[in-house]
Amino acid sequence: MEYPVYNDASEIVSVCPEYAAQNDYHAMYSSVFSGIVTDPKLMTIPVDDHLVHRGDGVFEAFKMVDGKVFLLDEHLARLERSAGDIFLELRHSKEEMIAICKQLTEVSGLKDILFRLYASRGPGGFTPNPYASVGPQLYLIASALRNPAPELYENGAKIGFSQVEIKSGGLAKVKTCNYISNVLMAKEAVDQKLNFMINVTADGLLGEGPTENIAYLNQDNELIYSSFDHTLRGTTLLRLQELSGELQAEGLISGMREAKQSADELYNAKEVFMIGTTLDALPVVEVAGKVVGDGKPGPVSKLARKLLKKDQQENGTVL
Known part of the structure; x- marks a missing residue:
């Protein structure tokens, strides 16, 4: 059996399967292209990012309820501590991350959001060597907040x-x-x-x-x-x-x-x-x-x- 070969990103999007969870993914910022996407099929991370093949990164999840983010400063402070503990330099300042969250909120149109923030070592080879990376990256996703029943x-x-x-x-x-x-x-x-x-x-x-x-x-x-x-x-x-x-x-x-x-x-x-x-x-x-x-x-x-x-x-x- 031969598999199709795709040479254009638009071709990939057209054949990517959809699944129910994607309905909750409304907007994602990626520092790889320094922008925001709203199509869940484009919410991707490079396969050679240390986050993917080594779990080499830190993250936080924090929620917005009725337009207000709960414990935002505390979550971002813990992100900074976690990054420091694994000697990971954050790509963005606290103020920049908050600004990204604000734009994601505007783009998504949601008032109740679960923000998922991932700070990675970045792409650049598949070895465990952290110095092989091209530099730290940030991925920030705004999804619909789903509360327990x-x-x-x-x-x-x-x-x-x-x-x-x-x-x-x-x-x-x-x-x-x-x-x-x-x-x-x-x-x-x-x-x-x-x-x-x-x-x-x-x-x-x-x-x-x-x-x-x-x-x-x-x-x-x-x-x-x-x-x-x-x-x-x-x-x-x-x-x-x-x-x-x-x-x-x-x-x-x-x-x-x-x-x-x-x-x-x-x-x-x-x-x-x-x-x-x-x-x-x-x-x-x-x-x-x-x-x-x-x-x-x-x-x-x-x-x-x-x-x-x-x-x-x-x-x-x-x-």
């Missing part, structure tokens, strides 16, 4: 403990594009008909989900989240800690803190919930087959979600 908040999520080895301390703290362990955790969840998997350190300490942090309310009404020695510093999690005084004022918690805790502590928790950019605070009603509390979403997760949504409305960034 309301029923998931009403009924709560079910989680399990992952068998995938947790990332080493250094890599766990950097939001790199090498996410194979996260992918395998997500596969575990689907295969086991669960909503999320949580990883665990070799000595049994509580980790995190594939793209989410986890917190639980212990018997002393302390809201505990995993140590950042082996998990990513979640922007939404840290914002909730800043807002946690209101949870204390309502008498729901005695405090909120980071701690190295055994994963088994989840079995005795009054409440458990996942925390992340697209989730806000999502209650967990079952851990590895064991019911949490009375098996229903609790008041802490409900108020935490309410506080985060209020914060988005009142303090989000208008581009």
